[in-house]
Amino acid sequence: MKTLRSKFIALLLALTILPGLVIAFFAQNLLEQTLAIGLNDEVQAGLEAALLVVQKQHAQEREALAAELRRAARHIQNNTVAQFERADSADVLWWLDSTRHALHAWPAEMKNAARALALPQFTRRDSLLEAGSDSLVIRLAYQMPNGAWVIGQRTLTEDLRRQTAQVLNAAQYVNLLDLVAGRLRRSLGFTFLVVYAPILLLSLVMGWYFARRITKPLEELAAATRRLVQGDWQYRVALRSHDEIGEMALAFNAMVSDLQRQQEQVIALEKMAAWREIARVLAHEIKNPLTPIQLMVQQMQDEYRGANDDYRAMLKKCGSIIREEISKLQKLVREFSDFARMPELHLAPGQLNELIKEVAALHASRVIKFELDAKLPIFAFDWEALRRVFINLIQNALQSSATAEVTISTKLLVIENRVEIVVADTGSGIAPENLRRIFEPYFSTKKFGMGLGLAIVKRIIEEHNGAIAVTSKVGNGTRFVLSFPT
Structure with missing residues (x-):
């Protein structure tokens, strides 16, 4: 029965685990399909292409501004400051001395704004570095060989700013989605373990409980069968429930009662047959000598010719007693015969x-x-x-x-x-x-x-x-x- 109990528990655990695995599989598949909407290869490729386009446009804007700064630096070096103000690729130009004091600005009203500029540190002169930018403007600084500075600022076009913002937002969204996807995958696995571990434990306990409830009556039935084989007809299985197992116990007890009754009937029939055989033998053995005895007594009385009246009276008395006892024996023989061989019924x-x-x-x-x-x-x-x-x-x-x-x-x-x-x-x-x-x-x-x-x-x-x-x-x-x- 222990093997049956183990199989029952294993079956219940399998029935508990398999649906969970199926649910986890479909949940994981659904999650991956949902995440694939924003994290598929096409989205990644499109985002990378958009980034390249925006980067290329920004590079073109920087190249144009850098060329403008070099042109302005040449005009300053050639003392043609008037040409400094003819900027096609810059919205604002500043000319600062080596102490970073603003000497000139175009437009002129932007001269005071030079104080707020954060200039980069150069490792060598005649260098061009980005002096700071945001999503609206590009700002470059150029330090001439004499230590003076030319700084230019170019405002991005509305379309480029919008494209840049869209691409950056998309990149942030994809990065965030990738981060969330990882967390969701981990959360799904953790949730599955947290939720299913108690269910699995409960299934194990319930499986053991129900397996014991089912197998224990079967063990009792098996034990009762062994005792029945050993001849214990009085043993009965205890009725512990009113379900199918209880009905089986009732059926077993009824079967044992029927078998016991049949056995008792067989024993009774065997005993009856033995008693009938004894009665038949006794009737035969007793009946055979009764008639000769009765005849001999009658003959003794009839053949006595003596004159002794006392002896004749004694013979008569003894004969009467003998005939009375013979009559009793004949009655007994009839009872034996009737018991040994009952006449056929006539209904x-x-x-x-x-x-x-x-x-x-x-x-x-x-x-x-x-x-x-x-x-x-x-x-x-x-x-x-x-x-x-x-x-x-x-x-x-x-x-x-x-x-x-x-x-x-x-x-x-x-x-x-x-x-x-x-x-x-x-x-x-x-x-x-x-x-x-x-x-x-x-x-x-x-x-x-x-x-x-x-x-x-x-x-x-x-x-x-x-x-x-x-x-x-x-x-x-x-x-x-x-x-x-x-």
Whole structure:
């Protein structure tokens, strides 16, 4: 059963894990499909291409501004400052000395703005570096060989600014989405573990619990079967539930009860067969010498020719005693013979109430009460056989006590389609230790009789497909209940 329990737990765990894995697979697949909308190769390629275009446009803007600064520096060096103000590729130009003091600016109103300029540190003169820029302007600084500065500023076009902002926003969005995607993947795995770990543990506990509930009754059934094989017909499986397992336990107990009853019937039949064989042998062995003995006694009386009257009287008395005992033995032989070889039943339709009244009339000296059902149907039975049954039962009831009251009742059981007869008395009753043996052959609590009467009664009733049961209480009387199919 441990193997079955392990298989059941493994099956329940598999049924718990597999749906979770399927859900996790589809959830991961759905997440990847959703993320692929913003993180696919086409988006990446488009974003890279847009960045290259924007970078190229910015580079062109810087090149144009750088060329403008070099042109302005040449004009300053050639003392043609007037040409300094003819800038085509710059919106603002500043000319600063080596101390970074503004000497000239174009437009002129931007001269004071030079103080706020943050100039880069150059490793050598005649260099061109970016002096600062934002999303709106490009600013370059050029330091001439004499240490003076030329700074130019170019404002980006509206289209370029918009394109730059869009590309930068897209790049930030993609980077953020990539970061979020990684977190989502980790969160999905962590969530799956956090959610499914308790479920898995619960499934393990529930699997063990239900497996034990299922396998324990099976173990008890297996143990009960082994005890049954060993001959323990009294063992029954405990009923722990009212489900299919409980029904199986009930069916097993019912099967054991049926087998026990059948075994008892087989044992009873075997015992009955043995007793019948004993009765047959005894009847044969006793019957054979009875007739010669009876004839010899009669012959002794008839052939005595002497004149001794006392001897003749003794012969007559002894012969009478011998014939009386022979008569008892013959009666005993008849009982043995009847028990050993019951005559074949001759079924014929009859009214059971009439039979009961006929038998009761044989005991007119005692009062017998009747509670007979007038609706009792006519059905087939052996009149003489059942007559013998009721004679025996009524005699036993009357002999239970000199003052015992006997009541005979009949009733039609419509639903069961059977006739029920009750023979009850208020006699001394039967002790419990004797009650279970009263149908055994040669068992009797009376000082007379061989104890075959109730055994014959039971056999006649069973040959009619009937049943007989008895209840008794010492001091309160005995109650025999007979039933026959109609």
